[in-house]
Amino acid sequence: MDIGSKSSSRRARAVSPYGAGRTSAQRATIADAAERMSGAFTVEELAEAVRREGGSAGTATVYRAVAAMSQTGHLERVGDRGGKSLYVRCDVRAHHHHLVCTECGSIAETPCPLDDAALSAAGGEGFVVTSHEVTVYGLCRTCSGSSRPAEES
């Protein structure tokens, strides 16, 4: 999100493997770690994963890498957990959205359920739709199977 400084994803030159301008060991390891993460993760968790993989990267570096990868679409921010931003790795190629399990936090991709007609209809008269975001919350297969679907504050 971040309204006001909307993403205008103009792409002029081919992006580097991981969205970075240069290929440093850290950026590569960070991208790799992100690739292996299952579900959503915080920057902090990603940093831990990097170290676990044997790499080293300061907090600032991870933050900067995440920012870079978010800009190229390799990563996407999908909300927050306890004040920390949550990100998920994305398949840059296809337009898709996310299924978020409110029980365990796992995230899965889902094809876009909206077509152009639905979108322009949503926009209505005078509103030019340029992009959209859809997030579906619920219980993943695992969570819906074992825990009671109860839920009430």
Place this chain on the structure above:
Amino acid sequence: MDIGSKSSSRRARAVSPYGAGRTSAQRATIADAAERMSGAFTVEELAEAVRREGGSAGTATVYRAVAAMSQTGHLERVGDRGGKSLYVRCDVRAHHHHLVCTECGSIAETPCPLDDAALSAAGGEGFVVTSHEVTVYGLCRTCSGSSRPAEES
């Protein structure tokens, strides 16, 4: 959002006028100011609006009021601008989503473009859909009229 500390919008008892437990002058003024805000606003902007209306309310109070109103659905967080959370006043009664103008930041409501079928289809096998969020970005009537409709997702 805030995955992990879900939102279960089940309401048990009738809510007070503005979602507060008690009706203090501040809460009333804050709710009023929110009512008058056009588009999205930050807590800080809401506080300014309150003072402009002649009321007084400390920052902490406004934050607490916003939190309370968010919980009752009178306010909804719709992203952030420069690190500050953005909120919009909502019509509590109907299920709807938001149209966000990426040019001026104004926000409008739009009916939900998804039906149950589309939702369960999105969830697919094993995922139990409990709620969802849709945000449509584009240019509002005003902005699309005067500025070039460039940009593509």
Place this chain on the structure above:
DNA sequence: TTTACTGCAAATCCTTTGCAGTCTG
């Protein structure tokens, strides 16, 4: 050689919290 990327630590700064006093119900 140029300059993007790193790291560390200091700095930012939005948001939350502790507490004592005030006011609603």
Place this chain on the structure above:
DNA sequence: CAGACTGCAAAGGATTTGCAGTAAA
């Protein structure tokens, strides 16, 4: 009266930034 709500100021804590050093191109 009980306990919600306020305000002020002091945390709290995620994210950013300055700077000098290192390495990719």
